[in-house]
Amino acid sequence: xxxxxxxxxxxxxxxxxxxxxxxxxxxxxxxxxxxxxxxxxxxxxxxxxxxxxxxxxxxxxxxxxxxxxxxxxxxxxxxxxxxxxxxxxxxxxxxxxxxxxxxxxxxxxxx
Amino acid sequence: xxxxxxxxxxxxxxxxxxxxxxxxxxxxxxxxxxxxxxxxxxxxxxxxxxxxxxxxxxxxxxxxxxxxxxxxxxxxxxxxxxxxxxxxxxxxxxxxxxxxxxxxxxxxxxxxxxxxxxxxxxxxxxxxxxxxxxxxxxxxxxxxxxxxxxxxxxxxxxxxxx
Numbered sequence: 001x002x003x004x005x006x007x008x009x010x011x012x013x014x015x016x017x018x019x020x021x022x023x024x025x026x027x028x029x030x031x032x033x034x035x036x037x038x039x040x041x042x043x044x045x046x047x048x049x050x051x052x053x054x055x056x057x058x059x060x061x062x063x064x065x066x067x068x069x070x071x072x073x074x075x076x077x078x079x080x081x082x083x084x085x086x087x088x089x090x091x092x093x094x095x096x097x098x099x100x101x102x103x104x105x106x107x108x109x110x111x
Numbered sequence: 112x113x114x115x116x117x118x119x120x121x122x123x124x125x126x127x128x129x130x131x132x133x134x135x136x137x138x139x140x141x142x143x144x145x146x147x148x149x150x151x152x153x154x155x156x157x158x159x160x161x162x163x164x165x166x167x168x169x170x171x172x173x174x175x176x177x178x179x180x181x182x183x184x185x186x187x188x189x190x191x192x193x194x195x196x197x198x199x200x201x202x203x204x205x206x207x208x209x210x211x212x213x214x215x216x217x218x219x220x221x222x223x224x225x226x227x228x229x230x231x232x233x234x235x236x237x238x239x240x241x242x243x244x245x246x247x248x249x250x251x252x253x254x255x256x257x258x259x260x261x262x263x264x265x266x267x268x269x270x271x272x273x
Contacts, residue, residue, distance in 0.1 A: 031256055035249050035252065035253060038245060038248075038249055039245075039246075039249060041245075042242050042245045042246065045238070045241075045242060046242055049236075049238040049242070054236050054238040054239075055236055055238055055239055059227055059230075059231070059236075059239060062223045062224075062226055062227050063223075063227070063239070063242045063243060063246070065219075065223050066220045066223050066224065066242075066243060066246035066247070067242075067245075067246050069216040069217075069219050069220045069223075069246065069250065070216070070220065070245075070246040070247075070249040070250045070253075072212075072216050073213050073216045073217065073249070073250040073253040073254065074249065074253045076209050076212055076213050076216075076253070076257075077209075077213070077253040077254070077256050077257040079209055080149055080209045080210075080257040080260070080261075081256075081257065081260060083148040083149045083209075084148070084149060084260055084261070084263070086148060087146055087147060087148040087149065088263075090146045091145045091146055094145065094146070
């Protein structure tokens with residue numbers, strides 16, 4: 001039975017997990033940029049609408065509350081996407097452990 | 112008990128613990144335990160949220176094309192009922208707390224827009240409708256983005272053949 005090496009096993013797990021985490025971060029960044037840009041545009045527009053008298057300050061307050069809610073919803077999606085990425089990364093690392101252990105023991109202990 | 116006997120007892124306990132830890136790890140790995148940190152995709156939620164957006168967009172379009180359109184309480188009653196139903200479903204689902212919170216935010220947005228709509232003189236300011244529509248649209252997109260991501264890249268099942 002070949003020896004299981006901690007350093008090698010850790011590197012292999014990281015090699016499996018890291019690309020997944022990086023890809024997840026890129027996708028989350030792309031989504032966040034799009035949505036926060038829309039919110040920023042709307043907040044600026046609200047300011048201009050109050051300045052030009054199209055809407056009242058009270059109406060602007062309610063509209064800003066809606067934008068805050070929308071921002072929180074975006075952040076919640078980012079939280080969810082992060083959980084998904086971490087889940088996928090952990091499971092990829094667990095699959096590596098399975099492969100390495102079975103190879104070291106020279107029989108499929110873990111099916 | 113002398114020092115030698117004590118050392119042997121400690122060594123036996125340590126070996127027993129290590130054997131126990133290896134067995135537990137093997138059992139967990141054997142069970143093929145995969146971690147799940149968030150719930151699964153739900154087609155009912157996907158369709159339900161899309162339906163809410165479609166109805167909202169229809170109302171916004173009416174207000175924009177005919178700014179004298181009077182305040183419609185039945186629209187808000189319908190939205191409240193649909194979102195409450197979706198929130199109940201999300202609450203009953205496994206690890207969907209994020210979705211529950213997102214639907215709460217969407218409910219709050221409709222509540223604020225109802226206040227705006229009810230208090231606004233007619234013809235209603237286009238700016239009001241546009242800004243409100245933008246917030247609701249962002250929230251719906253956010254909810255659907257996460258919900259679709261929960262499919263986890265699973266391909267559709269092939270049709271059964273004989």
